[in-house]
Amino acid sequence: MIHYQSTRGSKYIKTSAQAIIQGIAEDKGLYVPNEIPGLPFAIEDMIGKSYQEIAFRIIRAFFEDYTDEEMEACVRGAYDSKFEEEEIVPIVKGGDAYFLELYHGKTAAFKDMALSILPYLLTTAMKKEKEDKKICILTATSGDTGKAALEGFADVPGTEIIVFYPNKGVSQVQERQMVTQEGENTHVFAINGNFDDAQTGVKKIFNDSSFAEKLAEIDCKLSSANSINIGRLVPQVAYYVYGYIKLVERGVIENGDKVNIVVPTGNFGNILAAYYAGQMGIPVKKFICASNENKVLTDFINTGTYNTNREFFLTNSPSMDILISSNLERLLYHLSGQDGEEIKGLMESLEKNKKYTVSPKINYALDRFYGGYADVKRTNETIGHMYNKYGYLMDTHTAVAYRVYEDYVAYTGDKTPTLIASTASAYKFADSVTESIGLEKGESGFESVKNLYEKTKVRVPAGLKDLENKEIRHTGVLDIEEMPDAVYDCLK
Ligand SMILES: *Cc1c(COP(=O)(O)O)cnc(C)c1O
Secondary structure, three states, X not given: OOOEEEOOOOOOOEOHHHHHHHOOOOOOOOEEEOOOOOOOOOHHHHOOOOHHHHHHHHHHXXXXXXXXXXXXXXXXXXXXXXXXXXXXXXXEEEOOEEEEEOOOOOOOEOHHHHHOOHHHHHHHHHHHOOOOOEEEEEEEOOOHHHHHHHHHHOOOOOEEEEEEEEOOOOOHHHHHHHHOOOOOOEEXXXXXXXXXXXXXXXXXXXXXXXXXXXXXXXXXXXXXXXXXXXXXXXXXXXXXXXXXHHHHHOOOOOOOOOEEEEEEOOOOHHHHHHHHHHHHOOOEEEEEXXXXXXXXXXXXXXXXXXXXXOOOOOOOOHHHOOOOOOOHHHHHHHHOOOOHHHHHHHHHHHHHHOEEEOOHHHHHHHHHEEEEEOOHHHHHHHHHHHHHHXXXXXXXXXXXXXXXXXXXXXXXXXXXXXXXXXXXXXXXXXXXXXXXXXXXXXXXXXXXXXXXXXXXXXXXXXXXXXHHHOOOOOOEEEOHHHHHHHHHHHHO
16 A cells, blocks of 8 residues: 655655645655555546546545545545536647646635645544544645635634735735635734745744644644645646546547646645656656746756755745745655655755755756746736737736746747646736736726726636625734744634
8 A cells, every 4th residue: 555754764654644634744854655656547548537537536546545435525525516617627728738727716726626625635534543633724825825725624623724924925816815714713814924934934833842742732733734735735636637638538649649747836736746647657748847036946957956045036926936845855755766864964954054956866857857937027928928819818827837838849849739737817916917918907906807807808716706895804914933822822
């Protein structure tokens, strides 16, 4: 049976249910499967199958300790009519690429793909493990995870959810989505700092054993809804497999042909899921990692040195304003040949010196990846050009991906059919998108949503309608040092 182990060499092994409850390993590493399972079916047998059916088979292949009945219930609960498109993930041609539209869930970003199933996976795991403590989900967000986690966990029995977002580091629509969140067990705080500060603060709380003891006294236990939780990563593998099957079904490619996959990347979770799909057996030529001005990953892929000693930029693709991409640790672990000691050394170097350089072995294996970036100006041009030429509307993050893809094609001449992860509705970043297609931006983000609709008639996601009139329920602002006390106060 597949089991889960830490990227930093701890000898403890866990079932998937245990790893999902725990979130992060005791040695601060991330849980990874000891092997990536092969595809549990032949592609040709899956032609015409639904998203739910494919997702069930893929997730089940990784989480072998869940029974078929348990996994079916999780998938059924997650991927239902809360998605505004019946097919869950439409695949739409725009320009020269196929867009895997991952944003038709409740919060209009791709985070819903994983966070609508994580609460089911977690509560099922708690039953399986006879866990009777209350589980408190701590989440740092660059904008989209927070809202998707709040929606997923709101009023789920036996859980509390606490979200920290960078004050002034998210779009107006994103912020309003979070601070209007309903549910008795939801808590939201703005943090005086950027996303990396919030994420580091959350990791510190996780790694503080005396804090964990204090929580145990009030029958609470921490877990994570960030992509450090393996229960979030694995469901994302399903849509890349699904995308490949649909391209075969539509005759764009023949079964066995290679595709390229482009992912607008922040914490490296989404592109790692694409890599896992490739390891399962989906034929992929290049994994194209697209960044905004915070191009630490572009430089890493090109040089083998990961260096966060650099200026941090606030861009109009805020969910990618990240310098410490947590899930890269998992990729390095796999590429090193599962060398936990080596990864531990790299991560210690990152903590101490804010940088590390990988071994030649890892650097060589990074060849499957192409890294590129687009700044705000080129991103906005791309949104305008795509809309005006092809009538396809992209959000800022997806536009970063498309621009990097165009650069890749210009540089390599590679015309392999390409899937692009489309990660958010354009309405979430309405100010930038409105201006990019040549309209006046509104007085507020909400007015931009209206202007954008008037012009494009693209449907406004239900969750973004009437946002400006919703009651604001969360107003807390904290310094980083105040985070632990705030957590304790929410739970006691
Ligand atoms: C989170 C997010 C990303 C980055 O995804 P990672 O898995 O963190 O790399 C990109 N685009 C949008 C819209 C997001 O919400």
